[in-house]
Amino acid sequence: MNYKTPFNKPHLTGSELDYISDAVTSGKISGNGKYTVMCQELMQKKYGFGKCLLTTSCTDALEMAAILIDVKPGDEIIMPSYTFVSTANAFVLRGAKIVFVDSRKDRPGMDEDLIQQLITKKTKAIVPVHYAGVSCDMDKIMEVADAHNVFVIEDAAQAIDSYYTDKYGNKKALGSIGHMATFSFHETKNIISGEGGMLVINDSQFKERAEIIWEKGTNRSSFFRGEVDKYGWVDIGSSFLPSDIIAAFLYAQLESIEKIQNRRIEIWKSYSINLREWASKNRIALPIVPEFATNNAHMFYLVFNNIEERTTVINALKKEGILSVFHYLSLHKSPFYELKHDGRELPMSDHYTNCLLRLPMFYNLSDNEIQLIIKTITKSI
Amino acid sequence: MNYKTPFNKPHLTGSELDYISDAVTSGKISGNGKYTVMCQELMQKKYGFGKCLLTTSCTDALEMAAILIDVKPGDEIIMPSYTFVSTANAFVLRGAKIVFVDSRKDRPGMDEDLIQQLITKKTKAIVPVHYAGVSCDMDKIMEVADAHNVFVIEDAAQAIDSYYTDKYGNKKALGSIGHMATFSFHETKNIISGEGGMLVINDSQFKERAEIIWEKGTNRSSFFRGEVDKYGWVDIGSSFLPSDIIAAFLYAQLESIEKIQNRRIEIWKSYSINLREWASKNRIALPIVPEFATNNAHMFYLVFNNIEERTTVINALKKEGILSVFHYLSLHKSPFYELKHDGRELPMSDHYTNCLLRLPMFYNLSDNEIQLIIKTITKSI
Structure with a gap:
């Protein structure tokens, strides 16, 4: 059936095709090109994020996070049950056991008060999902995580341009609070590139390795900065980088x-x-x-x-x-x-x-x- | 340094931006949209490939193949050492041990005569790489594989529009011979979309699950064909689908x-x-x-x-x-x-x-x- 009013409709802000054309003319449309860097820098500056790396999807950003915290078979990851499959699958792919938390009574986000009792010695990370772009109570979550020395990865797929004010009155962009955070630019999101995502790395211990995992397990980024004299295979990894065509599209959206x-x-x-x-x-x-x-x-x-x-x-x-x-x-x-x-x-x-x-x-x-x-x-x- | 003559330069064939604009106007630029289907059907028909699924990269296509043949820790995968890291990393991510084969004396492709002696009970697959788009001797490889009941996954990253003539004189497109095959549309390839790839599934036992793995471990494709009445989490998987923006770009290239x-x-x-x-x-x-x-x-x-x-x-x-x-x-x-x-x-x-x-x-x-x-x-x- 064809609906007169669909649930969602992507739109062009006006500069997308110009920027794509510019990317092609500039001679580089593979990953980590001009527009990729521009998108990453824009968001780092605007939202106070740590290192940003564009990915082909939020799913891929979650997979990068799972690799970076070194999830091993049997490790436990705490997350809501009311979320998209990728929140879980990214960790299941690395062998994790998922420990699901119920949602709150007043909204679909996970009930922060139920997390503490689910922590075990095997807990590796808590993955709060900011459902509908509305923040979880991050003070509560960070306190439990800190007390038990587990990581917090914010699934901020829906949460671009949204904020949390902590108990000291500091207003922080969602995605800037956990050790890492993941965003989606899927066509159903506020800011889109069809498919697309981003990993935010706030905990600096992960920054160097994140670039390697992102670049297929090679030290290519390091090579292009002149830090090593050749680049090769140094780690596991995947091709997490989107084409600069996607980044050019995304940049036009971010400007608007x-x-x-x-x-x-x-x-x-x-x-x-x-x-x-x-x-x-x-x-x-x-x-x-x-x-x-x-x-x-x-x-x-x-x-x-x-x-x-x-x-x-x-x-x-x-x-x-x-x-x-x-x-x-x-x-x-x-x-x-x-x-x-x-x-x-x-x-x-x-x-x-x-x-x-x-x-x-x-x-x-x-x-x-x-x-x-x-x-x-x-x-x- | 800026080179007057670079090593590679992507180019527009002319229709890329029109098709991207059309994709946006049609209201769907996420994965598995109109242009994705058009690209897949075009290549299935032109090259006699089995089921084609566009991916965000050849790396991702290789990862899908590794998941589909159910690579487990300790399984052995035979491939050339002279290849890109992703050929190996896709299998290492699933716990495989890589058994490297030397290259031929007359060209960089792997020496087909060295494969037999490397087969063990743990061998799960052989991954020939068609270096420079020039076919490996596929009769030899398929014979060894059949004799030992192991899978053949053609790494055809560089091999679009290239052929192999078998001992019976049948001319077959590279990518149509192994149980599965993977292609790249990275900007350095003949046909490009910046980053991009494709999985070809010739062995029909993998077709149904491939769609599920591709769609984040859900039976979404089945749902939209009306085969199940709701869709949910049924398997591991990832977001392997590229944006239809990428597919629109690729379609223009394929036309030329x-x-x-x-x-x-x-x-x-x-x-x-x-x-x-x-x-x-x-x-x-x-x-x-x-x-x-x-x-x-x-x-x-x-x-x-x-x-x-x-x-x-x-x-x-x-x-x-x-x-x-x-x-x-x-x-x-x-x-x-x-x-x-x-x-x-x-x-x-x-x-x-x-x-x-x-x-x-x-x-x-x-x-x-x-x-x-x-x-x-x-x-x-």
């Missing part, structure tokens, strides 16, 4: 980030204001942004009381040619991990699996479309 | 493949004809294309008698602003693998490491530049 974010926040507020009364009356939950967090308007979602309500609204929207989607089947109940999971019930994760619905959210969504979506939803229940 | 190949073959022949006499006089080896193989003009190289001769020529070319490059340090002598290698000497691999030199080879290389390169080389020794 304020414009994009302003429009997304307008859309988000429009949903929020106009659905508030209806939601309250029907005990349907809308996104909550805690005081320590900012809202990057990555996603607007509804949490229904049951799956039937959700299906009713999906179908009502569908009738009007509008596509709304749900996502994330609890990973602890997936065909792949159900028998490997330790058997704990994670009821909130299952609740969001059954009851959460995402509304269309993209730069070119028109005010008329938003009004129709709101009207259709509020009439349907 | 004949034009590109014709010019490259002209350049190759010009080098070959004009250097023949000088090479013969100085006992310098030029590329040899055996009778069973075709020449896709991926590379033109010289093999000198010693490293000093090579350095002399590199420097003479450099003085004229021309960049020539060598590559591949024998992997069995790399910092990463030297102590893991079984100690066998591989003298031909070391010979090519020290004595092989690649000349500039790209579509827009002018006849004047070629003449200057030839003149400079023949005068320098």
Whole structure:
């Protein structure tokens, strides 16, 4: 079926094709070219990130992080069950056992108070996912991690341009807090390059090796800086670098980030204001942004009381040619991990699996479309 | 230093930016979009390949192959030492032990007659590399593989549009012969997308799982074909799919493949004809294309008698602003693998490491530049 209003629609900010053409003309469109460096430097400066390395996907950035913290078979990684498969698969590929945490009652992010009791001697890392770009309580998570000497890798796939204010009142960009962090520029994100991602390395012990892992296990970057006189095979690694065509596209998007974010926040507020009364009356939950967090308007979602309500609204929207989607089947109940999971019930994760619905959210969504979506939803229940 | 004549220069065939723009307008620029399917179908049809799946790099295609044949710690993989690190790293990431084969005396491809004696009960696969796009003797390799029930994965990174004629006289595209094959569309290849690659699956037992591994370990492809009613986590996997931006770029290149190949073959022949006499006089080896193989003009190289001769020529070319490059340090002598290698000497691999030199080879290389390169080389020794 073809929807009049899709769930997502990528858009050009205007400079993408010019920059791609420039990259080709400059004679280098493989990885680690001019635009790759420009993107990395822009984000390091703007968000106070440690070393940034563009990757072909957030999945690949997570895999790099797993290699860098040297995950070995049997190591345990703590993460939410209500997340994308890649959060887990990146560590499973290195032999890790995943220890899933339930989501919070008030929002889908993982319940920070449940982490402490899951730590064992085998715990290697905690991977908080900033669901919908809304920060987890990073003070709590960093304290548990520090106390037990485990790493924190922020899965910031959805969290570009979003912030956390710590207990001392310091406002920090998401992705700048953990030992490492990963971002996605998949077409469904705020800032896009079709497929694409980035690894942020805040803990400097990983910086040198990260470049090697990124460059297929070679010391090529070191060679081009004149630090070694030839380059060769020095480590495991993969081809994590995206083409500079992708970086050129991404750079155009990053230049327009304020414009994009302003429009997304307008859309988000429009949903929020106009659905508030209806939601309250029907005990349907809308996104909550805690005081320590900012809202990057990555996603607007509804949490229904049951799956039937959700299906009713999906179908009502569908009738009007509008596509709304749900996502994330609890990973602890997936065909792949159900028998490997330790058997704990994670009821909130299952609740969001059954009851959460995402509304269309993209730069070119028109005010008329938003009004129709709101009207259709509020009439349907 | 800035070279007047670089070693490589990517070029636009003319439709790349139009197709990228079209991909964005069509509303999907993530992986497995319109242009991805078009590229895959074009190559399946043109070259008689089994199922084709675009990847973000040839490295990633090799990693997919390693996952698909279920490489486990201790499994042995036979491959040349004179190859790019990724040929090996893709299998090392899954715990394999690499058993290196020496190169042939007459060309850098691996010596097919040395494979049989390296087979053990732990051998899982043979990975022939079609160096410079020139086929290995695939009849010999497939016979050894069949006799011992091991897989053959063709590393066809450099081998697009190149062929092998088997003992029955059947002409087969490289990449269509082994159980699987991998291609590269890195900017230094004949057909490019900056970074990019492809996995070819000829053995149908791997087709279904390949799609799952490709889609992050989910049965998403199956879901969109209506074969399952929801999709979830069913296997290990990664995000091997390139953005459709990359596929759109690649499709434009593939449409111009004949034009590109014709010019490259002209350049190759010009080098070959004009250097023949000088090479013969100085006992310098030029590329040899055996009778069973075709020449896709991926590379033109010289093999000198010693490293000093090579350095002399590199420097003479450099003085004229021309960049020539060598590559591949024998992997069995790399910092990463030297102590893991079984100690066998591989003298031909070391010979090519020290004595092989690649000349500039790209579509827009002018006849004047070629003449200057030839003149400079023949005068320098």
